[in-house]
Amino acid sequence: MSELLNEGLNLMLFGMGFVFLFLTLLVFATGLMSRLITKYSNEEIPSVSQPAASATVVATQQDEQLVAVISAAIKQYRSRHR
Structure with a gap:
């Protein structure tokens, strides 16, 4: 054992x-x-502050578009089902 x-x-x-x-x-x-x-990378590494600012702007624009699309879908649904 x-x-x-x-x-x-x-x-x-x-x-x-x-x-x-x-x-x-x-x-x-x-x-x-x-x-x-x-x-050996040719791309420049972006600084830390730039992506955060641009990401906030893009997120705000996407949120506004999303709200508009959802509102239009709700409006269309309500008009068809009354």
């Missing part, structure tokens, strides 16, 4: 070690790819 337990522990340690090694390599590979992309 002791030999079977030792084999199980040995297998568990090798398995956990392999997973740890794989995840460590994955973190380094992801970091390397991120550096390469930012180094």
